[in-house]
Amino acid sequence: xxxxxxxxxxxxxxxxxxxxxxxxxxxxxxxxxxxxxxxxxxxxxxxxxxxxxxxxxxxxxxxxxxxxxxxxxxxxxxxxxxxxxxxxxxxxxxxxxxxxxxxxxxxxxxxxxxxxxxxxxxxxxxxxxxxxxxxxxxxxxxxxxxxxxxxxxxxxxxxxxxxxxxxxxxxxxxxxxxxxxxxxxxxxxxxxxxxxxxxxxxxxxxxxxxxxxxxxxxxxxxxxxxxxxxxxxxxxxxxxxxxxxxxxxxxxxxxxxxxxxxxxxxxxxxxxxxxxxxxxxxxxxxxxxxxxxxxxxxxxxxxxxxxxxxxxxxxxxxxxxxxxxxxxxxxxxxxxxxxxxxxxxxxxxxxxxxxxxxxxxxxxxxxxxxxxxxxxxxxxxxxxxxxxxxxxxxxxxxxxxxxxxxxxxxxx
Numbered sequence: 001x002x003x004x005x006x007x008x009x010x011x012x013x014x015x016x017x018x019x020x021x022x023x024x025x026x027x028x029x030x031x032x033x034x035x036x037x038x039x040x041x042x043x044x045x046x047x048x049x050x051x052x053x054x055x056x057x058x059x060x061x062x063x064x065x066x067x068x069x070x071x072x073x074x075x076x077x078x079x080x081x082x083x084x085x086x087x088x089x090x091x092x093x094x095x096x097x098x099x100x101x102x103x104x105x106x107x108x109x110x111x112x113x114x115x116x117x118x119x120x121x122x123x124x125x126x127x128x129x130x131x132x133x134x135x136x137x138x139x140x141x142x143x144x145x146x147x148x149x150x151x152x153x154x155x156x157x158x159x160x161x162x163x164x165x166x167x168x169x170x171x172x173x174x175x176x177x178x179x180x181x182x183x184x185x186x187x188x189x190x191x192x193x194x195x196x197x198x199x200x201x202x203x204x205x206x207x208x209x210x211x212x213x214x215x216x217x218x219x220x221x222x223x224x225x226x227x228x229x230x231x232x233x234x235x236x237x238x239x240x241x242x243x244x245x246x247x248x249x250x251x252x253x254x255x256x257x258x259x260x261x262x263x264x265x266x267x268x269x270x271x272x273x274x275x276x277x278x279x280x281x282x283x284x285x286x287x288x289x290x291x292x293x294x295x296x297x298x299x300x301x302x303x304x305x306x307x308x309x310x311x312x313x314x315x316x317x318x319x320x321x322x323x324x325x326x327x328x329x330x331x332x333x334x335x336x337x338x339x340x341x342x343x344x345x346x347x348x349x350x351x352x353x354x355x356x357x358x359x360x361x362x363x364x365x366x367x368x369x370x371x372x373x374x375x376x377x378x379x380x381x382x383x384x385x386x387x388x389x390x391x392x393x394x395x396x397x398x399x400x401x402x403x404x405x406x407x408x409x410x411x412x
Contacts (some may be wrong), residue, residue, distance in 0.1 A: 035091055035093060036062075037060050037061065037062045037064070037091060037092060037093070037134060038060060038061050038088075038089050038090065038091065038092075039058055039059070039060055039087050039088055039089065039090050039091075039092050040059045040060055040061050040088060041058075041059040041084065041088065041410075042056065042057070042058050042059070042080060042081075042083065042084040042087060042088075042123060042126075043056070043057050043059070043084075043409050043410060044056045044057070044070070044076075044077050044080045044081070044122065045398065045402060045406050045407065045408060045409055046072075046077060046402065046403040046406050047337060047370070047398060047401050047402055047403065047406075048401050048402065048403045048404075049337055049361065049364060049367065049370075049401065050335075050360065050361050050363070050364050050367075051072045051335045051336075051360075052072045052403055053069060053072065053336065053337040053339075053340070054069060054070040054071070054072055054076050054077060054080075054122060055067065055068075055069055055337065055339060055393070055398070055409075056068040056069060056070055056080060056122035056123055056125070056126045057126060057409050058087070058092060058123065058126040058127060058130050059410070060092060060130065062134070064130060064133050064134055065130065066092065066126040066127055066128070066129035066130025066131070066133065066388065067126055067129050067339055067389065067391065067393060068121075068122050068123065068124070068125030068126030068127070068128070068129060068308075068339065068340075068343065068389075069122055069125055069308050069336050069337060069339040069340035069343065070118050070119050070121055070122025070123075070125075070308055071115075071118040071121065071122075071306060071308040071309035071335075071336075071340075072335075073114075073115040073118055074115065075115050075119075076115050076118055076119045076122070079106070079109065079115065079116055079119035080119050080122060080123065082106075083102055083105070083106065083119065083120070083123060086101060086102060086105045087101075087102070087123065092127050092130045092131055092134065093131050093134060093135075095124065095127045095128065095131060095142070095314065096314065098123075098124075098127065099120065099124050099127075099312065099314065099315075102120045102123065103120065106119075106120065112286065112287070112289070113285075113286035113287070113290065114286065117286045117287060117309075117310070117311050118308065118309045120311065120312065121307070121308050121309065121310070121311050121312035121315070122308060124311070124312030124313060124314065124315075125307075125308060125312055125313055125339075125340070125343050125389075128142055128312075128313050128314075128343070128346075128388070128389065129343075129388035129389040129391075130388065131388075132387045132388030132389065133387045133388040135387070136387045137387060138346065138383070138384060138385055138386065138387065138388070138390060139313070139343065139346040139388055139389050139390070140346040140347075140349045140350045140383060142313075143313065143314065143317050143346065143347060143350035144317075144350055145350065146349040146350055146383060147349060147350065147351065147352050147354070148348075148349050148354075148383070149349075149382065149383055150380040150381065150382055150383065151344075151345040151348045151349055151354070151356070151357055151380065151381040151383060152182075152183055152355065152356040152357070152379070152380055153181065153183065153356060153357055153358070153359045153376050153379050153380060153381055154181070154183035154184060154185055154227070154229065154331070154356045154357070154358055154359065155175055155179065155181040155183065155184050155185070155359050155362050155379070156184075156185045156231075156358055156359065156360045156362075157171050157172065157175055157184050157185060157186050157362075158171075158186075158187070158363065159171045162186075162187055162190045163190040163191055163192060163193075163210070163214075165210075165213045165214045165216070165217040165218070166217060168186050168214050168217065168218050169217040169218050169220075169221040170221075172184055172186070172218045172221055172222050172226070172228065173221050173222060175362070176222050176225050176226045179362065179379070180377075180378035180379045181226065181378075181379035182225065182226045182227065182379050183226060183227045183228075183229075183254070183356050183379065184218075184222070184226050184227070184228045184229070185228070185229040185230065185231055185257070185358070186214065186218060186228065186229075186230055186231070187230070187231050187233065188211045188214065188215070188230045188231060188232050188244075188256075189231070189232050189233040189235040190211075190214075192206065192207050192210035192211070193206075193210075194206035194207045194210060195207065198235075200237070201235065201236050201237040201240060201261075202236075202237055202239075202240055203236055203237075203240035203243065203244060208240075208243055208244055208247050209247075211244060211247075211248075212244075212247040212248050212251075214230075215230060215248045215251050215253060216248075216251055219251045219252045219253065220251075223252070227252075227254040228252070228253070228254055229253070229254040229255045229256075229257055229280065229331075230248075230253060230255075230256055230257065231257040231258060232244075232256065232257060232258050232259040232260075233258055234258045234259075234260060234261045234262055234284070235259075236259050236260060237260070238260055238267040238270060238271055241259035241260050241271045242270075242271055242274045242275065244256070244259065245259065245271065245274065245275035245277040245279070246274070246275055246277075248277055249275060249276050249277050253277050253278065254278065255277075255278040255279065255280035255301065255302050255331070256277050256278065256279055256280065257279075257280045257281065257304065258280070258281050258283065258284075259271055259279065262281065262284040262285065265293055265294070265297060265299055268281060268294070268299040268300070269297050269298065269299035272298070272299050272300055272301060273298070278301040278302055279300055279301050279302070280300060280301065280302040280303070280304050280331060281294060281299070281300050281303070281304060282294055282300065282303045282304040282305050282310075282319075282333070283304050283305070283306050283309070283333040285305075285310070286309070286310055286311060287310060287311045287315055288311075288315055288318040288319050288322060291303060291305055291310065291319045291322070292319070292322045295322050295323050295325075295326050295328050296322070296326070298326070300328065301328065302328065302329050302330070302331050302355065303319065303323045303328055303329070303330055303331075304330075304331050304332065304333045305319050305330070305332060305333065306332065306333040306334060306335070307332055307334070307336075307340065307343065307344045307347055308336055308340045308343070308344075309333075313343060313346065313347050316332070316344075316347045317347055317350060317351065320347070320350075320351035320353060320354065321351075323353055324351070324352055324353045327353070328353065329353050329354070329355045330348070330351055330353055330354050330355060331354075331355040331356050331357075331358070332344050332347070332348060332354075332356070332357045332358060333358050334357050334358040334359065334360065335358070335360040335361075336360075337361075337367070337370050338367065338368065338370050338371045338375045338391060339370070339371065339389070339391055339393070341357065341359065341375060341376075341381070342371075342375060342381065342384070342389050342390060342391050343389050344357045345357055345381040345383055346383060346389060346390075349383040357381070359376060366397065366401065369394060369397045370393065370394060370397050370398065370401075371391040371392055371393055371394060372391075372392040372393075372394055373390065373391055373392060375391075393409075395408065395409070395411075
């Protein structure tokens with residue numbers, strides 16, 4: 001039986017905070033209390049995948065280790081190394097406080113946006129894994145629980161002839177039929193042979209017809225078997241983006257992603273308002289303070305934060321909450337290893353307005369070998385019930401694919 005209110009709040013009662021924590025916080029009782037844990041070290045190792053994945057581990061004096069991932073970028077490992085002293089000796093359960101602590105300590109390096117935010121996110125993801133293990137709960141529970149048991153995955157597709165509509169349609173059908181995905185994405189910032197000057201961001205009529213032909217062939221090939229999005233990678237002017245969006249309105253486009261450069265919110269909003277084609281953006285903005293402007297100004301139909309880049313799991317949850325107030329769905333951009341991908345799945349499971357998480361490595365045959373658990377099956381991720389994020393690094397695979405000059409993690 002638990003203690004009553006008077007017993008718990010009586011300063012003279014023989015019932016210490018340590019005992020209360022041990023009773024209420026599960027595995028922490030093994031050390032005499034759930035809050036009796038301190039961070040001892042933070043380490044990172046870069047793996048040479050199809051992107052340079054920056055894996056992060058947070059160690060504790062309880063012998064429990066959390067694993068996370070930061071978005072790749074020049075200087076991220078050095079920033080993580082610099083931040084390690086700021087969290088040593090701290091309690092890993094205080095995720096929000098430690099996050100704000102790092103933002104404040106790293107303000108000189110620019111903790112509002114950019115690689116500093118991504119470096120902080122790597123530690124924050126590892127803290128969610130660590131806290132979940134200490135409390136013996138899955139990471140999604142730290143975010144408020146889950147809306148779904150499975151997270152849909154959309155596969156970023158490529159061919160050797162990316163500008164060929166027929167080749168794209170063939171690959172779409174192969175990915176649906178052979179790999180089991182029901183959500184796809186193809187690039188539209190591909191050369192058509194009509195370009196004269198790509199620097200001016202202007203699309204000539206022949207270029208628009210070429211891109212519309214790719215959209216038509218792919219969407220018609222898979223029809224109701226899969227949703228298909230198309231990525232423009234911030235390539236076009238506002239006027240050209242509007243004409244392109246208008247040209248593909250008649251097809252079943254899931255969304256048109258990043259048609260204009262990310263800096264000018266007004267242009268982004270005008271493109272979105274000009275068309276019935278759903279417009280998606282958000283990968284190149286940071287934290288909820290920036291992402292919310294896209295939503296509040298109704299500049300997107302779908303918001304696409306990249307969880308390890310935008311600021312971490314709780315920050316992405318905050319973005320999703322703002323988007324939900326405007327009935328805007330969330331489709332998480334993701335170029336991560338299985339670690340960041342699974343962490344994104346936990347966030348997606350906790351958001352009511354979550355559409356899907358991206359998978360960008362289907363051509364990399366050892367992607368799934370990086371962890372011991374299965375991740376994607378038939379285009380979906382089953383959200384783990386294991387404590388933390390629910391992944392275990394395969395150290396042999398990590399070591400085999402480390403970036404030259406990197407050092408393997410210490411064993412937990």
